[in-house]
Amino acid sequence: xxxITSTEHTAEKVGHVGKHYVGDTTTIxxxxxxxxxxxxxxxxxxxxxxxxxxxxEVFPRGGLTIPLMxxxxxxxxxxxxxxxxxxxxxxxxxxxxxxxxxxxxxxATLFLMIVPVGY
Amino acid sequence: MASISVPVGGAPSQSAxxxxxxxxxxxxxxxxxxxxxxxxxxxxxxxxxxxxxLAMLIRWELLTPNLDVVQTGAQxxxxxxxxxxxxxxxxxxPMMAGFGNYLLPLMLGAKDMAFPWLNAFAFWLIPPAGILxxxxxxxxxPEAGWTMYPPLSTLFSGDGQTLAALSVHLLGISxxxxxxxxxxxxxxxxxxxxxxxxxxxxVWAIVATSIIVVMATPFLAGALTLLxxxxxxxxxxxxxxxxxxxxxxQNVFWFYSHPxxxxxxxxxxxxxxxxxxxxxxxxxxxxxxxxLSSMAIGxxxxxxxxxxxxxxxxxxxxxxxxxxxxxIAVPTGIKIFSxxxxxWRGKIxxxxxxxxxLGFLSMFVIGGITGVMLAMIxxxxxxxxxxxxxxxxxxxxxxGSVFAIYSGVYHWFPKITGRLLDERLGxxxxxxxxxxxxxxxxxxxxxxxxxxxxxxxVYMPEFQGLNATASIGSFVLGISTFLLIYNVIAxxxxxxxxxxxxxxxxxxxxxxxSPPPATNFVGEPVMFEDPYGYGTEGAAAYxxxxxxxxxxxxxxxAADKPAxxxxxxxxxx
Amino acid sequence: MSEASVQQAEHHAAEGHHHNPxxxxxxxxxxxxxxLASEVVIFSVLIATYVVFRLHSPEVVEHxxxxxxxxxxxxxxxxxxxxxxxxxWAMVMGLRQIQLGNRQGLIRWIxxxxxxxxxxxxxxxxxxxxxxxxxxxxxxxxxGTFTDFGMRFYAPTAFHGAHVIVGILWALFVVFNARRGGxxxxxxxxxxxxxxxxxxxxxxWIVLFTLIYLI
Numbered sequence: 001x002x003x004i005t006s007t008e009h010t011a012e013k014v015g016h017v018g019k020h021y022v023g024d025t026t027t028i029x030x031x032x033x034x035x036x037x038x039x040x041x042x043x044x045x046x047x048x049x050x051x052x053x054x055x056x057e058v059f060p061r062g063g064l065t066i067p068l069m070x071x072x073x074x075x076x077x078x079x080x081x082x083x084x085x086x087x088x089x090x091x092x093x094x095x096x097x098x099x100x101x102x103x104x105x106x107x108a109t110l111f112l113m114i115v116p117v118g119y
Numbered sequence: 120m121a122s123i124s125v126p127v128g129g130a131p132s133q134s135a136x137x138x139x140x141x142x143x144x145x146x147x148x149x150x151x152x153x154x155x156x157x158x159x160x161x162x163x164x165x166x167x168x169x170x171x172x173l174a175m176l177i178r179w180e181l182l183t184p185n186l187d188v189v190q191t192g193a194q195x196x197x198x199x200x201x202x203x204x205x206x207x208x209x210x211x212x213p214m215m216a217g218f219g220n221y222l223l224p225l226m227l228g229a230k231d232m233a234f235p236w237l238n239a240f241a242f243w244l245i246p247p248a249g250i251l252x253x254x255x256x257x258x259x260x261p262e263a264g265w266t267m268y269p270p271l272s273t274l275f276s277g278d279g280q281t282l283a284a285l286s287v288h289l290l291g292i293s294x295x296x297x298x299x300x301x302x303x304x305x306x307x308x309x310x311x312x313x314x315x316x317x318x319x320x321x322v323w324a325i326v327a328t329s330i331i332v333v334m335a336t337p338f339l340a341g342a343l344t345l346l347x348x349x350x351x352x353x354x355x356x357x358x359x360x361x362x363x364x365x366x367x368x369q370n371v372f373w374f375y376s377h378p379x380x381x382x383x384x385x386x387x388x389x390x391x392x393x394x395x396x397x398x399x400x401x402x403x404x405x406x407x408x409x410x411l412s413s414m415a416i417g418x419x420x421x422x423x424x425x426x427x428x429x430x431x432x433x434x435x436x437x438x439x440x441x442x443x444x445x446x447i448a449v450p451t452g453i454k455i456f457s458x459x460x461x462x463w464r465g466k467i468x469x470x471x472x473x474x475x476x477l478g479f480l481s482m483f484v485i486g487g488i489t490g491v492m493l494a495m496i497x498x499x500x501x502x503x504x505x506x507x508x509x510x511x512x513x514x515x516x517x518x519g520s521v522f523a524i525y526s527g528v529y530h531w532f533p534k535i536t537g538r539l540l541d542e543r544l545g546x547x548x549x550x551x552x553x554x555x556x557x558x559x560x561x562x563x564x565x566x567x568x569x570x571x572x573x574x575x576x577v578y579m580p581e582f583q584g585l586n587a588t589a590s591i592g593s594f595v596l597g598i599s600t601f602l603l604i605y606n607v608i609a610x611x612x613x614x615x616x617x618x619x620x621x622x623x624x625x626x627x628x629x630x631x632x633s634p635p636p637a638t639n640f641v642g643e644p645v646m647f648e649d650p651y652g653y654g655t656e657g658a659a660a661y662x663x664x665x666x667x668x669x670x671x672x673x674x675x676x677a678a679d680k681p682a683x684x685x686x687x688x689x690x691x692x
Numbered sequence: 693m694s695e696a697s698v699q700q701a702e703h704h705a706a707e708g709h710h711h712n713p714x715x716x717x718x719x720x721x722x723x724x725x726x727x728l729a730s731e732v733v734i735f736s737v738l739i740a741t742y743v744v745f746r747l748h749s750p751e752v753v754e755h756x757x758x759x760x761x762x763x764x765x766x767x768x769x770x771x772x773x774x775x776x777x778x779x780x781w782a783m784v785m786g787l788r789q790i791q792l793g794n795r796q797g798l799i800r801w802i803x804x805x806x807x808x809x810x811x812x813x814x815x816x817x818x819x820x821x822x823x824x825x826x827x828x829x830x831x832x833x834x835x836g837t838f839t840d841f842g843m844r845f846y847a848p849t850a851f852h853g854a855h856v857i858v859g860i861l862w863a864l865f866v867v868f869n870a871r872r873g874g875x876x877x878x879x880x881x882x883x884x885x886x887x888x889x890x891x892x893x894x895x896x897w898i899v900l901f902t903l904i905y906l907i
Contacts, residue, residue: 022784022788022791036785036788038781038784038785038788039781039785041781042777042778042780042781045777045781046774046777049770049773049774049777052902052906053766053770053906055906056766056905056906056907057761057766066907069902069906069907070902070907072902073898073899073901073902073903074899076898077895077898077899080780080891080894080895080898081891081895083784084780084781084783084784084887084891084894085887085888085891085892086884090721091718091722093306093722094721094722094725097722097725097726097728097729098725098728098729098732100330100334100729101334101729101730101732101733101736102732104334104421104733105732105733105736105740108370108374108736108740109736109739109740109743109744111370111425112367112370112740112743112744113743113744113747114436115366115370115432115433115436116433233719233723234719234723237723295727295730298726299723299726299727300723302722302726303719303722303723303726306722307715307718307719307722333726333729333730334729334730334733335733336730337730337731337732337733337734337737338733338734338737340734341733341734341735341736341737341738342737344734344737344738344847344851345737345738345741345847348843348847352830353830353831354830354831354843354847355840355843356741356843356844356847361840362840363840364744367741367744371737
């Protein structure tokens with residue numbers, strides 16, 4: 001994700017907190033695309049969704065299907081959180097605020113998956 | 120230290136508007152954190168009396184091995200269920216929130232919380248929740264204990280169980296909103312120049328507590344949602360005969376409720392850190408360690424929940440939880456030893472606030488040790504769900520949280536009302552509480568070890584001696600509460616005037632009039648560099664400057680102070 | 693102190709410590725993140741309930757997935773997912789417009805967000821009624837046995853749907869505010885925190901869609 005950066009030329013970098021424009025173009029893997037970074041992310045999200053549905057419905061299932069789908073889903077979530085929810089430019093504390101419960105509930109869910117059920 | 124000779128904003132104290140608040144000001148919607156704080160405390164105290172009355176009924180019933188106060192076991196079930204729910208969700212947690220609300224902005228030199236309206240909203244969720252809770256006792260009372268384990272809570276309890284669940288739901292939302300407010304206030308509204316490491320330890324405790332509230336309470340909300348669905352929508356999440364899973368409740372409930380134990384005790388530990396340092400005139404020992412151990416308790420507290428389920432968990436899963444449960448005693452021990460280090464060679468003033476803090480120290484250590492005992496699997500299997508557990512939890516919740524609350528009441532009552540509580544009555548209150556508490560709960564250890572199960576109205580006759588002792592102790596405890604109530608009412612009317620800073624404390628809430636004006640401070644308050652820097656010349660100069668600015672406490676208090684300015688200088692107040 | 697002056701003082705206090713919009717924006721955003729952190733946990737309880745079931749009773753879930761093969765089935769849900777993703781995109785584009793000072797652009801994009809949110813809820817309703825025609829309800833499975841799937845499926849998806857409905861109302865409120873001249877290039881925290889909420893709801897759906905419909 002570090003490869004995608006917003007090229008900020010519509011607005012000067014503004015000093016005070018929480019103000020970060022997204023420019024009209026996006027630099028991805030060294031190439032500049034004439035679309036705002038939000039739109040680029042949107043396109044990626046759409047493509048990944050199609051890929052996921054194809055994995056589930058079209059291709060035959062293998063041992064890697066489920067981990068792969070989980071990975072794709074998580075990367076979609078990460079893209080939204082990182083670019084749309086501005087964790088890429090906002091305070092680190094916000095990221096920590098999100099990460100703590102995510103890690104905690106993941107551990108708790110894993111625990112619930114280990115213990116036997118049904119009694 | 121001439122630079123701190125004028126510690127507080129330039130405006131003279133005469134111009135500070137002294138609020139004269141009437142009772143009606145506390146009965147209406149207000150966004151002033153000081154009014155909201157008092158609203159929290161008074162509401163919580165009301166429910167303390169409700170829960171205390173239920174406790175007295177429980178102990179009266181247990182005076183003899185047979186049914187006498189209640190007619191059926193089911194009635195006894197509803198007594199202890201309501202007692203637990205009220206005491207935990209409507210007394211201790213709101214009371215701590217009340218202290219937080221009143222003190223946090225003052226300690227941070229702020230005019231109010233970050234979101235005053237949200238603050239008021241969070242409080243006003245409590246009265247309806249309280250009405251629901253009391254209503255639940257009238258329409259087929261909940262009988263599943265405060266832990267609400269299904270299938271007791273889904274298939275057997277009356278309609279009141281649904282109301283109680285809704286009530287706890289509301290209280291959960293209230294505490295989450297309150298905690299968000301606390302965290303934003305601490306992060307963004309500290310005065311210029313106050314780093315995180317210069318905050319009073321009470322603020323640190325509130326930070327740790329609020330993190331736990333935000334991260335843990337939703338577990339309870341989720342579980343309660345499923346429980347309510349099971350009860351009113353006919354789903355079967357917790358019904359094993361219809362595809363549900365009973366243990367799911369226990370797991371999710373304790374995901375919340377074990378951290379919730381620290382929600383109840385961490386603010387108390389914060390109160391203790393402030394009170395012990397002020398009343399022994401010494402810097403707190405190990406400031407950073409106390410602050411960090413609050414955080415450590417908060418984190419480790421999330422990893423120990425299954426020690427409540429040692430009898431229902433498969434054996435190999437128990438060991439990790441035994442280990443984490445014992446580890447959590449380490450940060451707690453760090454705190455205990457830091458407090459002892461604070462007291463060591465201090466100039467201890469045995470005020471009522473100090474006495475209750477010392478009471479916390481002694482009783483909480485017992486509760487902590489029994490906690491480690493309970494973490495040991497073989498011992499736990501032996502005393503699981505016996506009176507040993509009841510003894511343990513009351514030693515940490517009453518001997519811990521409630522003693523700390525009492526201590527905080529004696530310590531901050533002068534700031535809140537401008538008048539001191541009567542010290543002689545306070546000491547009597549302490550003595551009766553301490554003795555009554557000890558004789559109520561200590562015998563329960565023996566009853567539990569001998570095998571008396573908890574949550575029973577009828578027990579074997581050989582336990583009567585222990586139970587009668589506990590009951591008589593509890594009546595003393597009950598009576599002692601009225602001393603505090605009388606003391607509060609009498610002191611409100613005719614207590615000695617406190618002045619701005621009767622204890623000569625360095626934290627910012629004392630650098631304004633008592634009670635503080637509506638905007639808390641006139642001008643920008645100037646903080647002392649170290650909130651616990653007692654015993655330095657700079658501290659003495661700062662405290663003297665506060666007295667010059669806001670007026671010294673009346674002469675009657677002089678006995679609490681060093682005899683002469685010279686002695687004061689020498690002792691480095 | 694008279695009643696009036698107490699209220700005056702309270703009014704003063706209610707304005708809080710900070711008067712500048714940047715500090716207020718920081719307060720609002722941090723509070724929103726903390727709120728979302730608690731939402732993560734409450735959703736996780738419902739999700740975990742489903743995941744544990746999926747792990748222990750895969751045959752029931754496979755049966756459900758086979759049922760999705762008939763039209764509209766999985767296609768309806770996939771289109772719905774795409775609609776929600778698009779609404780998130782519309783949301784950030786709206787935020788970008790107000791950051792550039794274009795209030796009309798904000799109104800257009802956020803209205804689009806609300807519209808797509810409404811479509812999502814509508815399609816979810818269609819999907820629910822399709823499923824109940826097939827016999828998958830809160831209480832019974834398709835084969836008439838007691839449900840162990842239905843409740844675990846409906847609880848998280850309906851809870852998410854409720855969040856979308858709240859989000860739609862919030863979006864309409866933002867539009868209403870903007871039409872009254874509410875936001876500007878220097879003051880858009882209200883839009884931003886709505887965005888945080890809306891994207892969070894989107895993220896939850898991204899996870900739910902994969903976990904429930906695909907895996």
